[in-house]
Amino acid sequence: MYGLVIEGVRFMIQENWGPQVLLQVQKLTTLSEKSVSTHDQYSEHVVPQMFKAIHEITGTPYEQIGVLAGRFFVQFLIRNGYGDLMNVMGRRFSDFIKGLDNIHEYFRFSYPKLRAPSFYCKSESEDGLILHYRSRRTGYLSYVIGQLVELARIFYQLDIGIQVLKKKEKGRFTFVVLKISFDNVGLGHDLKLKERVKNLNEYLPVDTKSFLQMFPFHIAFNKKLEILMAGQGLLNLMPNIQGLLMTDVFDLQRPCIKFTAEGIMVHQNCVFQIESLHPVVKQTEENITVQINDVVEDKVSLEKKTIMDNEYESLPYVTLRGPIIVLKASDTFLLLATCVVDTLDTMFKMGMYLNDFGESDCNREIIMATIQKSDTLKSMLENEKRRSEILTEMTKEISEAKKTARGLLTQMMPYEVAQTMMRSGTVEHSEAFDCVSIGFIRVCDFAKISLFIEAFEVVNLLNTIYSHLDAIVDTHGVYKVETIGESYMISAGCPYRDEYDAEMVADCCLEMVSHIKSFEYQSHDAVKKVLIKCGIFTGPVVGGVVGVRTPRYCLFGDTVNTASRMESSNQTAMTIQVGQRTKDRVDKQASGAFRIKPKGNIYVKGKGDMRVYELEKKKGRARYKKNEPLRKKMVAEKKEAEEMLDDDNEGHRSSALSRMSLGSVSKLLFLGLFDL
Template sequence: MYGMLLESIQHFVQLEYGEEVWQRTLILSECKHIVFNTHQVYSDHIMGSLATSLATITSKSYESFMIFFGRCFVRFFSNYGYDATIKATGRYFTDFLDSVDNIHSRFRISYPKMQSPSMYLAEVDINGCVLVYRSLRQGLTYYVMGQLDEIANEFFNLKLETTVVSTQNHLSNGKNATIVKLRLNFDNSQYMASRQNEAASIDRHLAPFSCDLLFELFPFAVLFNPVMTIVGCGGKLVEVAGGKEKLLGKYVTTYFKLRRPKGICFSWKNAFYLKSVMFEIEVLRVELMKSRADETGKNEEKADCDCLGDDLSNGGNRDIEIDGKSISPYTSRRDSQPGLRNILLKGQMLYLKDINGIIFLCSPVVNDITELPDQGLYLNDLNPHGLSKEMVLAGWQNSSRLQLIFDKAEQRASELENNYSLLNTWKRRGDDLLYSMMPRAVADRLRAGQSPLSTCESFDAVTVMFCELVGFNSSTVQDAMELVSTMNAVYSCFDSLVDTFNVYKVETVGQIYMAVSGAPERQKKHAQNIANVSLCMVKHVRQLQVPSGTKVDVRIGVHSGPVVAGVVGIKVPRYCFFGDTVNTASRMQSSSELGMVHISESTKKLLPKEQYILRNRGKVKLKGKGDVNTYWIFENIYNDEEYVETY
């Protein structure tokens, strides 16, 4: 499907549900496209995946979102001016339904790869109509229902009620096609009254005229009788066939294949009752060439009314010889062989009561002037009284300009998609940098627009740790390089440890590493977290292989108490901690010893007794505190009460 359908979904989902829901939908549906290009063709399954994902996110039904998508498309294409085509189709909603196939055919010039469905009216009454919808795509019935409901409401001011009468699957050309019969209930009284007035005003006393006049006006027309044999044809069609005797008296299904309406048989009954529907019939050039090459061919068999997609059996599978070359009918039927490509005729079936026949008034479909040689046609073969020549020439003149515009649009869409990808990459890098400078919760509050002053908080109980690296000598430049390399290895190890124990790394100043637990996320086990990470630091730093081979050791100090924290700075903002607890923890570190974890009395009271070995160090003089009682802490590998406290 073309990107315009998916563009409409993206636009209105973002508009009505928000950007966050759309991003979640893309992730859940595993859609790799960030933006959709209008004229680019995408996989058909994307729409269904988006509807399924939205239904999961919003707890609504899949069908409701498919109806929503259909309405979105109608609202979206109005921005391109396509609503003018619908408004100009007819006075009534039924006129529009009767011309849907014609609308799709007009848009094939702008969207040549469009695989449009086939729709035709089976019944029309004062309360509405029955619409037959056929498509090779699966699961788009509710999407079509949403489109019809929006068109009826917005363009014709009608309240439409749609119900599915029947659904069946049909195998066509190896593909599973869906045929759905829809009952559309709406006020159709004005249309029915206009049809009655039109029928009453027809002048039934026109002078008779010859069918040759119709064949002159429509040189590709075909006239057939109730038994589906050809009784007349236009002059240009005779030239294509190589003579009138090749066509007259032959069954129409021998050399002609029904393309639209889809899902029906090419029979007298359907041609008679669907005379208001646009028909597309394909001229089988290879079958005509075979009849020329084989004058002694087999007797014609009456072709039964197989549905669309069944191969015709007359003539067999034998290759034909053209210009000394053997050509398979199946390869040449679709390939662009000069003068052999099938001709597609589009027009209307008209019943002639006087001769009890149906004439197919049609013109060949030529999208571009380059198709004429492939079909063996010339400009003077086209209908002289129509606009076929002008459309072909105008399309040829504008095709290069349109192609250039489409190429530029696709290029810009690709660039935009790449820019979105780069934007997400740099945004992720920016987030990582921001989260390395301050806690995620605080950073998210600042990104939400809150003032930096709002990040200032007081915490009644946290545990602060200072760790000093010991064993460095940087008297030379080489020593300094080794120092940086060694500290990088040690600090990287510490960073992984603090993440494991739910501890926040505050900063590193030279050879001092500071960490806190209990802020900015409050938690009860803050002292236990710091004790665990401190003991792991002592153990890991001794086992760590540093680049310089220098023996590195640490001394750690820990203290618990209240602090105040907040974001400080403009150019390089940091989340900093203030208070006497920070100062005391620093003094505990400076008075510690190598390979030891030095804790205060307040921290000791918060630790579970069965998990650690605590040894009383005795009185230690701290600056500004005097003599205080402190402890050494060790991991209790025995987990036994006997080793808990030693004084």
């Protein structure tokens, strides 16, 4: 069953009971929350399940639900563009019913696996007709009745009555006889037309030659279904069928009846479609050129052979479609058929040619038009393929750009903050932290260094130093806040709270001082060591994202200013100066593992005299390793962000130039490091 039918039922539920009931119905069926596509196939049990669910939820009788669904399905088809087709299917309602099978054939172009029911009329009178309904499904009778009632009301302004005369269900098949009562006023005109045709027969005889030219695929057979005669076009494809039974050669595909003389008699208003039971392939003799041992011989005669499809291709079958009329004078049936082919390749495989069709057969024009359309479609397909490749490449580039942007954003600010920004698209984020340890690291005498080496060497030196410091920061799980020129800022306890914040920053600074001893630079007269100094302070801060054009994660508060003063007031290179709060917190967290020397008091603007200490070294292992999951989490997050970047950037931070603020660049320009 196609999703078109299910969508019609959903439309009925939506219009009658609203979206809430529709959600309840979907939960009670195998459909659940799935979206339905009109051209996809679904289980045959979905619609009966939906009817049952509606009955349980609303209390509406089951049969009434079926009728209602049928009526709304007609409205659903009209809304989806099929109203124009149904509007011209018949001048009268009886004509429309007789053409129901043709409508289903039309739908088969869009829904090739459609298992349509079959309808045929009998005993038509001025008061109505008898309709025989046959289907490969059970449980859809009320649904069909609803469709008939709505079709008559909308297109013919008729209020019809329907009575079930006979109903039989056998396995998965349904056989029903319906009496449809309506004012069939046009029937009298048909009787007059038959009388006119009877009179014209005397003046419009058709000779045999003209008939054979018009219907080269006709078949004449008797009531025993013995083939008496066939058209030349059909004999070219199936030369030995005369004298055989129709049922031994063909399978009746439409209408859905037994292939018997009695069945044909009551279905004369239907279009019949039959298909050969066996594939039909042409037999031909061909001359080809072969090459054996580098000797070329032409015109090698091949034995008569059958061109068969390989196991991966479908074999062609002869499909005939047309009405069957009864020749009462000879007590025979005549199928006025045309051969249905889908492609030129099929024609070639069967050995069929355009001149095999009758002169008045529109299939000639259809096939020729199909060739032209096929070329156009192939060209369009190639263009679409190229566009698709371009679109795929652009999509890939956009994906890579997004990936890089995410990685850069994650490097610029904490992982969780970056994720929030990417999800929400906003930069509004701030949070207060009660206890954070801030560390400032500065390259000593940076201005003097810049005077003796070239500008690009300054950048390379800073980039090398900061890359090594980044690795140390990652090892200790400390967060790198920012770099401003020759100054490097770190924090612990923010943006991730940690009970060992002071010990983490202290350990990190000690390793930085130890590691930097191996760095040198070439001065004008000698090779000199790179020196750094550090300052640490602990206290409350506020962290948040500032800026819109170039957003940054920054820390604010008196603690940040004081930590900066700890570094700037430190007059001794390769040492770490800490405040009283940091000293107390380090002693508590590390249980006296650090050796800390008092340095006296310093004056801090806005705060007065403050006692400071020098952090010399540490004995024993770090306590905060007990909190290793957080370290692993932070390192993993940074690794994930770095993997998003190009391979050239893996394991390294952005260059020092990209990290330097506008003020730092201005300072370098002022020092004359760039020749502008």
